[in-house]
Amino acid sequence: MNESLTGLLVLGGFLLLNAILKMAYAALINTHKARLKEMAEEGHTRASNALSLATNATRLLASQQLTDLVLRFAIAVVAAVILTPPLRDWLIDQDISARLASWLAYGGVLLMTAVLTLILGEMVPSNIGVGHADTIALWLAGPINALSHLLAPALQAAQWISGQIAAPFVGRSNGTTVTEEEIMLLVDAGSEGGAIEDEEKEMIYSIFQFGDTLVREVMVPRIDMVSLDINTPLSEAVDIIVKAGHSRIPVYEESIDHIRGLLYAKDLLALWHTGDTNRPLRELLRPAHFVPESKKAGDLLTDLQQRKIHLAIVIDEYGGTAGLVTIEDLIEEIVGEIRDEYDINEEEDYQQVNENEYIVDAGLDLDDLNRLLDTELSTEESDTLGGYIFSRLGNVPTVGEQIEAEGLRLEVLSLNDRRLRKIRVTRIAPAAEPEDSRE
Incomplete structure (x- = not known):
């Protein structure tokens, strides 16, 4: 009885240690690095330790993988030693052959251990770590830092061996190319999660678009x-x-x-x-x-x-x-727009009248209008809304003249000589397909 109790305590201890480490790693990955940097510059030792780990993804990931491997192996071994014999004996008492009972006992213990480790040692602590990332990172950075130094020789050896094995297949590249699309996906995910403000998201998008702007x-x-x-x-x-x-x-x-x-x-x-x-x-x-x-x-x-x-x-x-x-x-x-004392009287590029109607300056860039209205007006022949209307009509427009394109009605409101000034842009339902075109 004492041996069984000791075994259960050891098993529980391994599960608890696995949960704490998983919570710490999740917190370090999701913590706000800018805040840690400010605290570290003010002399906070815990923040310095947390920042050192959080900014070294390779070291953190390798440490996590090694501790996961060791603890999962230990949990599986202890569970098999402690729980398999009584479960096998119970199955034999149910008139199941000894050989089959042994297989069922081992399989049942491994399955139960996997489920417990997944829920109690992975999912729950990870959610806690993400939800309280800053606090947990500060408290557990010290022990994790010490553990990573303790495991450093084993980690270096494992990384060297894995590198030698993988070299013939992946070459000797020292880095990974990250595409613009991947960065955009990360920005979108950060914006949806609240980590990136809408203004920051727009600025990042603008930086990428700036490289292609003429x-x-x-x-x-x-x-x-x-x-x-x-x-x-x-x-x-x-x-x-x-x-x-x-x-x-x-x-x-x-x-x-x-x-x-x-x-x-x-x-x-x-x-x-x-x-x-x-x-x-x-x-x-x-x-x-x-x-x-x-x-x-x-x-x-x-x-x-x-x-x-x-x-x-x-x-x-x-x-x-x-x-x-x-x-x-x-x-x-x-x-975005920078306004000084000389720009006070400048008109806005557009004014929203209602949900489906806008008064737009004819000089508004088509890319900006497409982003505003989620449309795809062609920019191949024109850069501005006024230029687009000119190219579609093929003549100098008059006040009140309209065109329809991409689910929009574009109506000329005002001109200055031959130059378009204001355009009424209205969302409309897609035009019905003519009868003869369907025949």
């Missing part, structure tokens, strides 16, 4: 550019710069397609302060940086940073001026 999708088009003729008097140039609120303005000669340089507001202010207001603009110009509209936005941002300039003139395939782009325009593609 300058022409980001630039201020030439029709919206504030620019100066090179013969503009200094006093008039000051008024235009003050009204526009820009620190740099392109200066052209004869036409906007012949940009001669950039006028800096600070250069004008310096002259204005000294009273030297009769100098021609030509003498104040700084060199302009020209880029093709097909250049990638990410490459341009790097280019501007290296050159330490804030604005570039965008040219089309014929060498004419297509628009301009600033560092602020590029950064806004990642972090």
Whole structure:
């Protein structure tokens, strides 16, 4: 009786130890590393231990696998030694042959042990570890750290042996390639679980999309550019710069397609302060940086940073001026709209009237509209909503003119000369298929 009780206590001890270790590993994997880093920098020893383990996934995983193997083997052996004999004797008493009773006893004990280990030693402690990750990680990081150091020789030997065996099949690669899609899935999972805020998710998505964005999708088009003729008097140039609120303005000669340089507001202010207001603009110009509209936005941002300039003139395939782009325009593609005191009166890109209706600026990027409405308007021929309507109609639209596409009705609300300004976008039911098309 005493031996049986001792055996049961040993078995329970192994199960408890397995549960504690599983809970600790789950907590370390799911803990908030940024919070641990802050605490470690403040001098918390437990946080330092937890951070060391949490950021070393290979070491943590190897330690977990080895302890799992040892404990599961120990649990199975102890359970077989303690529980199999009485179960076998009971089966024999039920008129079952000794050979069959032995097999049934061993099988039953192993099955029972597997279920108990799965529920009490895996699932329950893992759920507890995830639910209280930070607290448990701080309390159990010390023992886990000591255990991993104790197991280090065995772990290194096992890793070396497994590496030698696997080398002919997987080569000698030192790393694993993680695809953009896999990162997106992790971000989505983190967002659904609450670990990643919606704003953070959008920023991560924007960073990936930024690499494929062309300058022409980001630039201020030439029709919206504030620019100066090179013969503009200094006093008039000051008024235009003050009204526009820009620190740099392109200066052209004869036409906007012949940009001669950039006028800096600070250069004008310096002259204005000294009273030297009769100098021609030509003498104040700084060199302009020209880029093709097909250049990638990410490459341009790097280019501007290296050159330490804030604005570039965008040219089309014929060498004419297509628009301009600033560092602020590029950064806004990642972090969203940046508004300063000069942007207060700027209109929003869209206004939601009701669940199915929006008033949209014709200059809104089609990719942004597709994300907003979960549609798939084609971006092959146009970058903006206004350009899309032009390409679909094939003529200059008039107020009230409508088109339907991708379950949307697009109605022209206002124009400025020949330029579209506001569009009413309404969700509609998919158009019914004509009778003759079904025959």
